[in-house]
Amino acid sequence: MAKTVIVSCGTGIATSTVAAIAIEEACKEAGIDVVTKQCKGQEIPELLKQGADLIVTTSVMRFDPGIPVVKGLAFLTGVGKDAIVQEILDHLRE
Amino acid sequence: MDFLTILKSFVDTMGATVLLPVFIFIFALILGAKAGRAFRAAVTIGVAFIGINLVIGLMWGALSGVSQALVTNVGIERDIIDVGWPAAAAVAFATDVGLWVIPVGLIVNFALLIPGVTKTLNVDIWNFWHYALIGSLVTYASGSLPMGLAAAAVAAAFMLFLGDWTAKGIQEFYDLPGISIPHGMTAPMVPLALPFNWLFDRIPGLRDVDADPDGIEKSLGSTFGDPMVMGLVIGLILGLIAYFGEFAGAFIPTLGKIIVLGFELAAVMVLLPRMVRILMEGLIPVSEAARDFMSKRASDREVYIGLDSAVLVGHPSAISTGLLLVPIAILLSIILPGNRMLLFADLAVLPFLCAQIAPMAKGNIVRMVFVGTILLIFGFYFANALAPAITAIAGGAGFAIPENAVLISSIADGFVWSPLAFMLLGKYLGWIGIGLFAILTAALFYFYKKNEAAWDKLAGASGE
Numbered sequence: 001m002a003k004t005v006i007v008s009c010g011t012g013i014a015t016s017t018v019a020a021i022a023i024e025e026a027c028k029e030a031g032i033d034v035v036t037k038q039c040k041g042q043e044i045p046e047l048l049k050q051g052a053d054l055i056v057t058t059s060v061m062r063f064d065p066g067i068p069v070v071k072g073l074a075f076l077t078g079v080g081k082d083a084i085v086q087e088i089l090d091h092l093r094e
Numbered sequence: 095m096d097f098l099t100i101l102k103s104f105v106d107t108m109g110a111t112v113l114l115p116v117f118i119f120i121f122a123l124i125l126g127a128k129a130g131r132a133f134r135a136a137v138t139i140g141v142a143f144i145g146i147n148l149v150i151g152l153m154w155g156a157l158s159g160v161s162q163a164l165v166t167n168v169g170i171e172r173d174i175i176d177v178g179w180p181a182a183a184a185v186a187f188a189t190d191v192g193l194w195v196i197p198v199g200l201i202v203n204f205a206l207l208i209p210g211v212t213k214t215l216n217v218d219i220w221n222f223w224h225y226a227l228i229g230s231l232v233t234y235a236s237g238s239l240p241m242g243l244a245a246a247a248v249a250a251a252f253m254l255f256l257g258d259w260t261a262k263g264i265q266e267f268y269d270l271p272g273i274s275i276p277h278g279m280t281a282p283m284v285p286l287a288l289p290f291n292w293l294f295d296r297i298p299g300l301r302d303v304d305a306d307p308d309g310i311e312k313s314l315g316s317t318f319g320d321p322m323v324m325g326l327v328i329g330l331i332l333g334l335i336a337y338f339g340e341f342a343g344a345f346i347p348t349l350g351k352i353i354v355l356g357f358e359l360a361a362v363m364v365l366l367p368r369m370v371r372i373l374m375e376g377l378i379p380v381s382e383a384a385r386d387f388m389s390k391r392a393s394d395r396e397v398y399i400g401l402d403s404a405v406l407v408g409h410p411s412a413i414s415t416g417l418l419l420v421p422i423a424i425l426l427s428i429i430l431p432g433n434r435m436l437l438f439a440d441l442a443v444l445p446f447l448c449a450q451i452a453p454m455a456k457g458n459i460v461r462m463v464f465v466g467t468i469l470l471i472f473g474f475y476f477a478n479a480l481a482p483a484i485t486a487i488a489g490g491a492g493f494a495i496p497e498n499a500v501l502i503s504s505i506a507d508g509f510v511w512s513p514l515a516f517m518l519l520g521k522y523l524g525w526i527g528i529g530l531f532a533i534l535t536a537a538l539f540y541f542y543k544k545n546e547a548a549w550d551k552l553a554g555a556s557g558e
Contacts (some may be wrong), residue, residue, distance in 0.1 A: 007407070008408070008410065009404055010403075010404035010405060010406065010407030010412075010445070011367070011404050011407065011443075012367075013370060013371050013374070013404075014220065014374065014402050014404040015402055015404045015405060017371050017374045017375060017378070018374070018378060018381075021231045023374060036372075040309070040408070041408040041413075041538055042315060042319055042413065054419055057408075058269075058404075059404075059405055059406070059407070059408025059409070060269075060408045060409055061375065062410065071407065073270070073273075073401075074398075076218075076401050076402075076405070077217065077272070077273070077401065078218065078382075078385045078386065078389055079126075079272070079389075079399065079401040084418070094313045
């Protein structure tokens with residue numbers, strides 16, 4: 001079954017698109033079946049109800065969602081990108 | 095016909111839908127992206143333009159009907175439609191200046207980064223559209239493409255200065271180490287907000303009040319926080335006002351018309367950002383290639399990575415302020431004398447308005463709403479003044495604008511002072527005007543370097 005990753009940012013459009021595409025590409029390469037759902041921070045609780053395995057956020061995470069959270073700022077800056085890709089893949093392989 | 099004439103007529107026929115993809119493909123290759131990926135990205139951009147044009151058509155049809163009904167049924171003249179930043183960005187990239195804005199922006203960034211004039215390495219290629227908008231407005235006002243490109247270059251440098259200046263405050267307040275925000279909409283708000291924030295500090299009583307962000311989000315978030323619901327509600331209310339007089343004699347058809355309007359505007363709010371997401375997807379390979387290209391060549395002294403202010407607006411104070419400003423903005427659009435703008439699509443971006451001034455306001459929501467309201471009042475007059483020019487460049491860039499129709503404008507960047515300032519300088523002073531702005535930018539960099547700590551503090555850094 002495909003893993004679900006919630007990708008959130010300030011608008012659910014701008015920076016989360018960059019992160020979501022990077023995640024999809026990395027997972028494809030690693031052979032992991034993944035679905036990304038983009039949203040704004042405020043919409044995370046709603047998406048959590050539908051089930052998810054991981055949250056990647058480029059803005060602030062303001063509560064404990066009960067599933068792993070990865071800070072996705074490196075997808076935008078390019079600094080430390082490989083490390084967070086590895087972190088995301090590790091979470092999804094569990 | 096010689097070759098150039100043939101080429102020109104060929105290019106004119108195709109328009110931005112085809113031209114920008116071709117340019118993006120070439121830039122991506124030059125910057126070192128793989129051919130297959132660059133090609134796919136380029137086609138994606140063409141697809142996005144077609145999608146955006148379709149949704150703008152829907153919005154146009156719905157809102158121009160309302161606008162006409164407001165005049166004939168109610169006697170209110172609101173004939174400038176707020177088409178929103180997604181449309182503004184698409185228009186800006188589709189202009190002649192927009193075709194060149196990516197290399198222009200990269201060259202300016204490099205030229206200022208290598209000698210250490212700026213600390214910001216702006217990897218946010220997407221937001222080069224702000225520079226393109228400024229450049230294309232100058233080209234429109236002056237008739238000169240080189241002047242528009244120069245204006246875009248000066249604007250890029252100016253935003254880098256604003257990014258540097260506000261970086262320390264942003265890094266502390268939002269806990270974003272190593273980041274700066276050279277964003278064409280949110281950064282210019284900082285200098286304009288400065289005197290009003292100062293003024294607020296001098297008002298006894300009021301300066302000590304704050305509000306609770308979570309409470310505001312809970313009470314307003316469900317209506318104003320969800321663009322789809324907001325589109326529906328605005329559509330129903332606008333429809334009721336515009337078509338109220340038609341109820342007598344035609345109750346059911348009028349009611350139907352109002353409900354359809356609500357759904358159409360809800361659809362625009364959902365679909366327009368989706369289309370822009372496609373455009374962004376298409377820009378990713380060129381933006382990644384540019385980022386890697388620049389990072390490799392930037393020296394190892396302290397460099398801030400310049401990002402989209404979208405990384406700020408998840409913060410509770412930015413969201414709450416944005417939510418509170420929605421009803422204020424609508425009220426202002428009704429009562430401000432001389433305003434012709436009908437707010438719509440960009441009501442969703444109001445959290446951006448005060449995002450970059452939050453460090454200066456110490457995250458105090460009452461203060462941000464106070465300053466934000468003043469920024470909005472200015473903004474309405476900027477946007478009204480810019481509307482004819484924005485409408486003209488949208489038409490020139492191949493967007494489907496009906497003859498004798500209403501005008502268009504937007505909050506981003508219509509409400510920002512910089513596009514209007516550049517356009518007026520270009521129109522009345524020509525090259526001298528653009529030169530003056532360049533000198534201003536150079537002077538700001540110079541004085542900033544002389545006393546960084548004091549400047550940082552002014553923009554909200556703690557000074558530690």
